[in-house]
Amino acid sequence: MKNQLPFTKEDLETIIEKHPTPFHIYDETAIRKNARRLNAAFAWADFQEYFAVKATPTPRILQILKEEGFGADASSMAELVLAERCGILGEKIMFTSNNTPAYEFDKAIELGAIINLDDITHVPFLAEHCSFPELICFRYNPGPLRDGNAIIGKPEEAKYGLTREQLVDAYRMAKERGATRFGLHTMVISNELDATYFVETAKMLFTLVAELSAELGIRFEFVNLGGGIGVPMKPEEEEVNLETIGEGVREAYESHIAAKGLDPLAIFMECGRVITGPYGYLISRVIHEKNIYKNYIGVDASMANLMRPGMYGAYHHLSVAGKEDQPNDMQYDVAGSLCENNDKFTIDRPLPKIDIGDLVVIHDTGAHGHSMGFNYNGKLRSAELLLKEDGSVELIRRAETLDDLFATLDFS
Amino acid sequence: MKNQLPFTKEDLETIIEKHPTPFHIYDETAIRKNARRLNAAFAWADFQEYFAVKATPTPRILQILKEEGFGADASSMAELVLAERCGILGEKIMFTSNNTPAYEFDKAIELGAIINLDDITHVPFLAEHCSFPELICFRYNPGPLRDGNAIIGKPEEAKYGLTREQLVDAYRMAKERGATRFGLHTMVISNELDATYFVETAKMLFTLVAELSAELGIRFEFVNLGGGIGVPMKPEEEEVNLETIGEGVREAYESHIAAKGLDPLAIFMECGRVITGPYGYLISRVIHEKNIYKNYIGVDASMANLMRPGMYGAYHHLSVAGKEDQPNDMQYDVAGSLCENNDKFTIDRPLPKIDIGDLVVIHDTGAHGHSMGFNYNGKLRSAELLLKEDGSVELIRRAETLDDLFATLDFS
Secondary structure, three states: OOOOOOOOHHHHHHHHHHOOOOEEEEEHHHHHHHHHHHHHHOOOOOEEEEEEHHHOOOHHHHHHHHHOOOEEEEOOHHHHHHHHHOOOOHHHEEEEOOOOOHHHHHHHHHOOOEEEEOOOOHHHHHHHHOOOOOEEEEEEOOHHHHOOOOOOOOHHHOOOOEOHHHHHHHHHHHHHOOOOEEEEEEOOOOOEOOHHHHHHHHHHHHHHHHHHHHHHOOOEEEEEOOOOEOOOOOOOOOOOOHHHHHHHHHHHHHHHOHHHOOOOOEEEEOOOHHHHHHHEEEEEEEEEEEEOOOEEEEEOOOOOOOOHHHHHOOOOOEEEOOOOOOOOOEEEEEEOOOOOOOOEOOOOEEEOOOOOOOEEEEOOOOOOOHHHOEOHHHOOOOEEEEEOOOOOEEEEEOOOOHHHHOOOOOOO | OOOOOOOOHHHHHHHHHHOOOOEEEEEHHHHHHHHHHHHHHOOOOOEEEEEEHHHOOOHHHHHHHHHOOOEEEEOOHHHHHHHHHOOOOHHHEEEEOOOOOHHHHHHHHHOOOEEEEOOOOHHHHHHHHOOOOOEEEEEEOOHHHHOOOOOOOOHHHOOOOEOHHHHHHHHHHHHHOOOOEEEEEEOOOOOEOOHHHHHHHHHHHHHHHHHHHHHHOOOEEEEEOOOOEOOOOOOOOOOOOHHHHHHHHHHHHHHHOHHHOOOOOEEEEOOOHHHHHHHEEEEEEEEEEEEOOOEEEEEOOOOOOOOHHHHHOOOOOEEEOOOOOOOOOEEEEEEOOOOOOOOEOOOOEEEOOOOOOOEEEEOOOOOOOHHHOEOHHHOOOOEEEEEOOOOOEEEEEOOOOHHHHOOOOOOO
């Protein structure tokens, strides 16, 4: 499956005539198909996915997802403005930030975004520095209440959200300040491949909605289950079955919400990685081979284009275009050119024999790929291309130039 | 010592009237004093420091260091162009790159830079694709020959340099292609506080120069000891005594070079961190306080301004301006606003009681600080200021704007 690419080596060479390597390329057909699959999995519900803009803050991608009915999960001024410029407005934006300055709240309120507060002190802060919205949401951090779960990690070590006790006070304080519509949010899982955890998260929120509704005499309009659906990075991993999540959440909804007369309750998600991650590829040319204590293949991409392997040691599958079916009888560190020894896309990875001039395809770079790039060592961030449904290719972000890099400098 | 800042809280508030937080500020007086100290420690030698541009690629800083006699260690096209635009030219540039494209070699040769080759295959590559320079240097990777040394790490895991065997062939091949002047380089230590290791590195290179001179019948003009001199990040750590390094290298030079008639041999270094690191500070305003399962202080800086704590878990000392003498009787995670839980400058750090509106001073950000920043979550990279010798403040890099962030996009 990992070696089934939406382009051949020849396709890539044709694209490269116009767009030199390295570049990211996104598969529109696959993005749309997957978006529809998520919507279908929750067709039973009043469902809204807010795409996590940080994953791929590229207007053309946001527009495609908008056409599929998605909104925008924005976390900063820049992401709010991006959503606005893409025509994603009003309650199609969910503003989930932390440690937030007043001017960002102001912008979110101006756009009519749903405000998701990360801290109880933001209730008086918002009332004092901005205007308090009619619709308000709070982010819940279950802390040690979910400590037992190894995969979820330790929510009490995370800076996000309110405690269970604070939630009651927070909704009450919001009500006092004029809020009449309420939502509840959490985000406790990241890059998780087991569908069970998303159903458990839904159950946790549904239970909390029931408790808080009774305790506070308020009606909840929605819960936002957060994101965190992972993608299979390694060939032996299996993708999360979105239908399983949708069906599991539906059953929980029936027993925990509908049966208690708490419906209708809209279901929101704010996935990023699973929406675009597997449908983006980093294409890079092999420019060097080096044999010292290990075998190195040098490519023209670097951590400037993809940080995750160097920063987290994350596995990203790598194909050699046109050699997909050759045996992996060599072992290479595929490296970028940063003066940082962690600037490697693979370490001791079994791969087919690679030659200078080959094209490597680094998989699953459609989310948190280009967006995390830096300019360290004076490296320029690459272009982004869209492989459109009709097979043509569109430049959706141009490559940086030295002038961009030096834009904030005055040499005089 | 860590709490002796070159500015008071009042100074900072005055600066902030014109330059809003967050920003990096560099202490010109301290940078110059330290640069002179390094030059003095090697006054006995024909010495040249090549400042590692990647540490602080800011023209005004490069110009100050140029005035102190330093050259530029460039690793990429952008760094070569920066050096050029700062008037650092010819053999005042050392081009130490890896996995290098031909156009970067061309630029380095055009500038008359010293070319430091990272791989033996670059000899024919340079001859074929560019022109082969008269003066050539090679980077040595001792590999398992220095495996025994725990602090140095495992050079054989590093992608850099040539093996001992390759060196002989490489110089011979270079000679055949017209090289008449030779240098030898290594870089096997990073952020090291023990002066001994730098003297050992010098001895290793001096020994190698003697062996290679005899073996090849060539005369070496210089050795480049690399960089890697660390800075004391924690209050209890002591700075490296540059004079001890200078004196140790001198003794090794006498016994290993002069006594063997191999002099004169120039001594080069390519330090970055120790040159500017301790003399830069990231200044940020406290905008939020949050108490959930831990106590959080939210500031207006983030990983966009300083990656090292979030990326490596690196310790950076943090002072609260005006509270330098107060007891550290609180414990805080000081966090930025990224939607990444590792966006924290401190974790469980004992600090004085912090209030909203306080200014935090994050230390040792003068190298690998601003230069490693990214735009993830749509965060903008901050300005850089220079605290000049006369006490005035100069803007040496403006803050990014949303227009900068969106410069590579077309919203139409």
